[in-house]
Amino acid sequence: MKVVKFGGSSLSSGSQIEKIFDIVISDPTRKAVVVSAPGKRHAEDIKVTDLLIDCAEAYLRDVEADRLVDSILERYLGIARDLQLPLSIMDEIESGLLAALNGDKSNPERYLDAVKATGEDNNAKLIAAYFQYRGVEASYVNPKEAGLFVSDEPGNAQVLPESYHNLHKLRQWPGLIIFPGFFGYSKEGEVLTFSRSGSDITGSILANGMKAEVYENFTDVDAVYSVNPSLVRYPKEIRELTYREMRELSYAGFSVFHEEALIPAFRAGIPVNIKNTNNPSAPGTRIVNERSNTNGPVVGIASDGGFCSIYVSKYLMNREIGFGRRLLQIFEDFGLSYEHIPSGIDDISIILRQNQIVDEQMEADIISRITNELQADEVHIEHDLALVMVVGEGMRHNVGTTARAAKALAEAGVNLEMINQGSSEVSMMFGVMENEADTAVRALYEEFFGEKNQTKTGNSHGDWASV
């Protein structure tokens, strides 16, 4: 039994929905179908979720938004027409949308969640109607009815453990389940959404609760690539990678799959299969607990910019019990989360995403607190760093991998600001200046995936993954 999830671009038009219909019915083990809101039909299009957010914000400000409401309804109407559905479905969609828009605005965040959730909810109803129209036993299932309960955190809800037990009962549901992604209900019955792109999370929760044999996640690329295709021509596709490898790649810019969404599947040991709605026969990429076919020590190379490093030095710092803890307390007091803490003998650096430091005043305040409270000898900040990750389960204890990576970077003339290796068993991290990150990634790709490593290159479906 499989849980299948389709992203917004796979559901953006009637012809796309015909494709997903064919995909679903081609395999009778596909039991539950989790759907996003209609996405972009072309590059300039606007996602329904974004229209809904604009609409909710207008309502919150008591600004007239009839045209926005119409745009949203027209998206569903267009799909219904394409699919030659009886237009009675539109009454249900319109009343769902208007009920949310005219709902309780006393808590703006909750209101926004309720409006956003209609994007998926109405699409699930529409798609269920289409499946029924095509003569398939299928029904829309509401998350409250199914028992998908979440914490009361608007825009960042977390699944409550009892949900898994509740969802297990869906195994007995007659026929296909069409399930809206992105949201659940609080125990008080309020709609709450997961973080953005949270339909991936719903699918993973369902796969866990229903004990699916696989969670198929359909998007618009054939596979996860070993490197960002905008940097390298014909990058190698990844056939199989572990949860840990996926997690490390996601962190450093691989956006193919929502990182929170891995957790429920990972905890239940259910493989996630990333597949392409537009090329469903391609094998895609499987995310698994342990993988068999290794092809060299490295599976992927990623980078992400926008980091800064706050350097703190103090002679004999390591003799002071509590120094590091007091340093981290200062960051916590400013509400800053940090990524890494490389250290020397008498110095320590805190690597964090620099957009958290909102202005120069805040930066000065942080430096001043560290200088005064810890009596540091020197405190300074370095901006515009990128972290380059080399990821692969095969790297652990592979003595040559570090040397190959460092040599490739040296030959490309890339200065290493930082190396952090040793805690993670599946990655090696290099800190470089942002303006050298692309050079670094290309050099590492060439070293581990270049011509000398393989005869077969990747395919030519060069679009970079986007959900």
Place this chain on the structure above:
Amino acid sequence: MKVVKFGGSSLSSGSQIEKIFDIVISDPTRKAVVVSAPGKRHAEDIKVTDLLIDCAEAYLRDVEADRLVDSILERYLGIARDLQLPLSIMDEIESGLLAALNGDKSNPERYLDAVKATGEDNNAKLIAAYFQYRGVEASYVNPKEAGLFVSDEPGNAQVLPESYHNLHKLRQWPGLIIFPGFFGYSKEGEVLTFSRSGSDITGSILANGMKAEVYENFTDVDAVYSVNPSLVRYPKEIRELTYREMRELSYAGFSVFHEEALIPAFRAGIPVNIKNTNNPSAPGTRIVNERSNTNGPVVGIASDGGFCSIYVSKYLMNREIGFGRRLLQIFEDFGLSYEHIPSGIDDISIILRQNQIVDEQMEADIISRITNELQADEVHIEHDLALVMVVGEGMRHNVGTTARAAKALAEAGVNLEMINQGSSEVSMMFGVMENEADTAVRALYEEFFGEKNQTKTGNSHGDWASV
């Protein structure tokens, strides 16, 4: 004007003291002479400081210790006889020792400090007498008289800032100053010692207070070597290294100079010159603020064992503000100081000296607290790690150094458990298993100092530095 310090092996016998006499008077700018207690005359000998500790502990237990007292006095008597000094000096030495041994035992730690300090104090009196006997204007100066005040921390006293001002007046002292190392006085007049080998600290404090042009530290090796001479034949001598380089090398096993002792000289920008009492014409090693003559990116390679690594993994750990701080709090609660904190995306390791974890129960308690309080997915400990340091100011932004080091280690078949580079500007750190540390050090030495790098090898005075 120079401050000169002689270690215990340089003062272990009459013939050694004749050498230091010649050294001191050969340069009229040598103004203050800081002396240790008599050290070992040969490998099986016992240092006077160790005899004093045994003696104090016997007195504290009310055990008879006449033979120990005699052994101590015989050391001074032997020196006085060798130097053909009038033996009246022995009355002063004996009364100083007995006064300390019969002093207030109500605080055992303070009592121990007072007894230990007589080793240096009596030696300074003896040496001052010898200088006078040789017709040189020289006098013993007591640290209380000179104003060397310290914090009330027995066995680990810290200099009080006002001392520097007081000591500056010694510039006007008539003739040579013979100053006992290792101890100062609390404001209440109690004797308190620095940490072990603390005569180096006294010399550094005097150099700072007296604004010396250089602090000469005489020991028993010609220079600081670029690598442990027990691992490599004829290792290269280091002519000049910065305080930062020395600090990193000291940390990882280079014991030539007490690490706390660098601070006062470093703060005042006074060069430290490590020289050999037994070969005073050799240039020795200068420790300076900035160095000129660089000879490749690396100045030294060191390693130190006895570390362990506690690995903690938790999915999406970096989203939890305060995770690292709470983790470090647990270590602080156990009184543990840690050395490094390498981290991956969802994992963090704490590297610490494993002798701090006294038994299996404590280890289990630490793991249990981390597991339960932080709800970690996995916590485990890895024992018997060594940290190998590659040190050199020339490494900063030298793109090839990391690659060379990693390649050398890979070719030697050394597994890298950890790399920590990026906070310190002067070192690169590799974590390896203890049983591979020597192989790693030799491979790195060969890479950076081996035949292909230089035509001239180091000298053949192959004794490893000891203070």
